[in-house]
Amino acid sequence: MENRDPPSPGEAPSGSSFLRGVGLITGDMRLFGEWVKRQVLVVQLLDWVLRGVAQVMFVNNPVSGLLIVGGLFQQNPWWALNALIGTFISTVSALLLGQNRGAISAGLHGYNGTLVGMLMAVFSAKGSWYWWLLLPNVFMCMLCPVVSSALSSVAGKWDLPIFTLPFNILLCLHVAATGGNHPYFPQVDFKPNDHLLALNESLQSLDISQLSQLLLSVPVGVGQVYGCGSPWTGGVFLLALLLCSPIICLHAVCGSVAGTLSAGVTRLHVAVLPLDPHLPPHVL
Numbered sequence: 001m002e003n004r005d006p007p008s009p010g011e012a013p014s015g016s017s018f019l020r021g022v023g024l025i026t027g028d029m030r031l032f033g034e035w036v037k038r039q040v041l042v043v044q045l046l047d048w049v050l051r052g053v054a055q056v057m058f059v060n061n062p063v064s065g066l067l068i069v070g071g072l073f074q075q076n077p078w079w080a081l082n083a084l085i086g087t088f089i090s091t092v093s094a095l096l097l098g099q100n101r102g103a104i105s106a107g108l109h110g111y112n113g114t115l116v117g118m119l120m121a122v123f124s125a126k127g128s129w130y131w132w133l134l135l136p137n138v139f140m141c142m143l144c145p146v147v148s149s150a151l152s153s154v155a156g157k158w159d160l161p162i163f164t165l166p167f168n169i170l171l172c173l174h175v176a177a178t179g180g181n182h183p184y185f186p187q188v189d190f191k192p193n194d195h196l197l198a199l200n201e202s203l204q205s206l207d208i209s210q211l212s213q214l215l216l217s218v219p220v221g222v223g224q225v226y227g228c229g230s231p232w233t234g235g236v237f238l239l240a241l242l243l244c245s246p247i248i249c250l251h252a253v254c255g256s257v258a259g260t261l262s263a264g265v266t267r268l269h270v271a272v273l274p275l276d277p278h279l280p281p282h283v284l
Contacts, residue, residue: 026243028060033105044105045091052087052110056164056225057241058248060106064240068226071236072118075228078128079121083226085134086117086141094145112148113141115167115226120174122227125186136185140170214260221256 024031036047050065059065072080090113094104103109117137124133147166155162178185219234228234241249 025063026061028244029062032062037105045088048091048105048107049084049087049110051105051107052091053083053107053114054240054244055107055111056114057237057252059241059244061240061244064244065107067236067240067243071223071233071240072226072228074236075223075226075230075233076121076128079118079227082121082133082137083114083118086113086115086120086137086144087111089113089138089141090116090144093142094148097145097149099145099149109145109148112144112164112167112170115164116140116144116170119167119171119227123171123175123187125180125188132184136174140174143170217260218253218256221259222252 033047036044047062050062050069051060052065053068054061054065057068069080069084072083087110091104091107091110094109099109120137120140121128121133124130126133144166147169148162151162151165174185175187178187180187180189216231219231219238220229221234222237223230223234226233226237228237238249238252241252
């Protein structure tokens, strides 16, 4: 029989090292968060901003946030830039206002700024690279922690979360104040979707290509959380969710599937989406 020397304590199987490495970038990356606390403020802000971008999907992972940012740039660089600026401004405002440091480091004061900045760019009729839009973007995102704190003080009496209510309030105020005829910040003119088919017609006329488009509407539905209408962007978002929490990823897929199926079951309409990544989501 061969005599095999036992592995030294410093050696570890390659599979164990791989799993340990995967464990460092999955979940909420707590060890990385502890390391970030000992770094300079610039590194901490970068971590907080990425976590804030990911917290839109209830994910507290900076690598997931980085993947989501990549998906946003794939969809539209101008939208992604506004989302990052909104997250940064909202996070810094919360820091200056003395909000809870733990909530800030978890990105809980950044995700409303992400949505406000992103959707203000999506709904702008001026199109991409209209730099004047950064003025209301910065102003509205500065108000995110203020509105969040006010709503939390009221909803906290009944132990109710506020989620994205500050984003809804601020974006609706911006859209209502500007409208479609504003000389500097006009909003898009919303029109009915011309690509809708009645349920009985859609079941009879669907071919293989249209059926594949309906299947692709599942990642599109996930991407629409950020206002993105590309299935590839939605796929990147699902990968980001899977990296942090497979359970959250599964629930996101199930929710998108349920939304598509419920449209057919309730005999509303089944959308055959023109999956052109260059079209804004309000056209899709």
